[in-house]
Amino acid sequence: MAQRSEPWVRPGTPHLSYLEAHGGASGSLAEKNVLMIHGNFSGKNWWRELYEEPPEGSRLLAPDLPGFGDSLAGRHFVPSMKLYVDALHGFLDSLDVDEAVLVGHSMGGAVAMQLALSDPDRFPGMMLLSPAPPGGLQTPDYMYPLLKALRHDRRALRRALKRMMRSRIPEYIEELVEEAGKMHPKGFAGNARMLSEESVNGEASRYHGPVLVVSGDRDTLVPPSSAEATARRFPAGEHVLLSGVTHSPQIEAPGKVGSLLQNFLDRA
Template identity: 40%
Template sequence: MTSPSSCPPRPISEECPRMPDAISTRTLVAVHGNFASAAWWRDLVARPPAGWQVLAPDLPGFAGTPHDGDVSISAYADWLGAWIAERNLDRPVLLGHSLGGAVVLDLAARDPGRYRALVLAASAPLTGLVTPEENYPVLEMLRGTPALLEMSLGALFPSGRPEDFGTYVEDGGRMAAAHYSGNARALSTWSVDPARLSGLPVLVMGGELDALITPDMVRAQAQALGVPATVHPGVGHGFPQEQPDVFRAALATFLDSLP
C-alpha cells in the first residue's frame, strides 16, 4: 500500500487509500453510484471510522476507466469481486450508494459468508429501478452537455453542494458513452432475493429529500431485509456527501456493533 507521503494523484482505477493505523484490521469497500466515481468517498477514505480502513474503487467505465464488457449489475459485481480478491481482503464490509448498492447486493448475495456486513446508502431497490422511457433521451443529452450534467448532479444535494462537487461533475462527464442509458437499462432488469442475504448484518439509510430513492423505497428495502431503516432529515440522494460527519457517525455506530 502506498504511504500518504508518496501517494500519487488518483489513478484512474482506484482512490489512494489512507494508510491505516496499527489497530486497523478491518476494511470497508465503498462503491459509488451512477454518474459518480471514487471521489465521492474521498472524505470517508481520508477520515475512516476508528479501527477501519476505507478503500474506494472506480467501477469499470466510470471516471475515464476502461470498460469493454457488458453494462450490467452482475458484470460490475464480477469486477468488484475480482478487485477484492486481488487485494486479499478478509471479509470486508461492502458499502454501496445508489447503483453501487445494487452492485454490492448482487456480489454479497452470491456468497454472504465472504463479507462481514452491508451498508446500503440510498441503494437501488431490491426489485430494481425502472426509468421511464421518456427519460432516456435526457440521459443521452447529459453526455457532452456539462451544464446539464452539473444541474442534474446538483439536484442530488439539496442541502448544499459538497466541496468536491466540481470533481464530481468532471468525473461524471468522463463516464463511458454506453453507460448513460446502459446503466438505467441494467437497473431496470436487475433484482436480488433478500432471502439470499439472510444472516448478514445490514445497515439501510436514505435521505428525507431524496426524489430518486425515496424514503418509502428505503423503508421497503429495510423491511424486506428485516432491519430498521434510517432516513436522515434535510438531505437528499447525496446525503453521505452532504453531511459527511452525520453519515460517518451512523456508519461508525453500525460498524462498532459488528462481531
C-alpha cells in the same frame, strides 16, 4: 490519508483505479476492510469526505467501477450487474482481501446487494445509502435520450448532479462533474437500463448479516418509503432517516454518515 493505486484484477476483467484510507495504523490485524461502491454518474471521489476522516480501525477501499472515472471499461464493455460484481470480487482478490463490509450508494447499493448475495460469508454486513430498491429502479422511456444527452452537455450534467445533493453543494462539485463526464458512453443510459432489469427481491431473505439503510427525508429518487421497504427485505435490516438530506448522504451529511459507519463497523 487517501492513497492512489491501480492493481490488476482477474484476467479478463477491467483495470480498476481506487482510493485507499486507513483509520489507524495501516496493516493492523484489527483493521476492518470496507468496500465502498459508488453510484451512477459518479466515482470514487463521492466518498472523499469519508476517506479524509476514515472511521477508527477501518481500511476504506473506494474503486471506480468499470467504465467509471479512471477505471478502464474493457474492449467490449456493456454495463451489467455481473460485470460489476465480478470486477469487485477480482479487485478484492488482487488485494488479498478475504472479507469486507460493503457500503453502497444509489446504484452502488444495488451492486452491493448482488455482491453480498454472491458470497454472504465474504461480506458480513452492508450499509446502503439511498439504495436502488431490490426489485429494480424503473426509468421512464422518455428519460433515456435525456440521459444520453448529458454526455455532451456539461451544464446539464452539473445541474443533474446538484439535484442529487440539494441540501449541500460541496466546494469540489466541479471535480464530481468532471468525474461523471468520464463515464463510458454506453453507461449514460446503459446503467439506468441495467437497474430497471435487475431484481434480488426473491433472494434478499437469505442474507442474514446486518443491513443498515440510510436515506434522506427529501430524496425524490429513492424516497423514504422505498428505503424503508429495502430494509424490511433483509432479516437484519434497519432504516435510518436523515433530516434535510436528499439523495447523497455521504456528501450532504458526511459527519452523520461517518458516525453511522463507525457504529456499524463496531457491531458488524
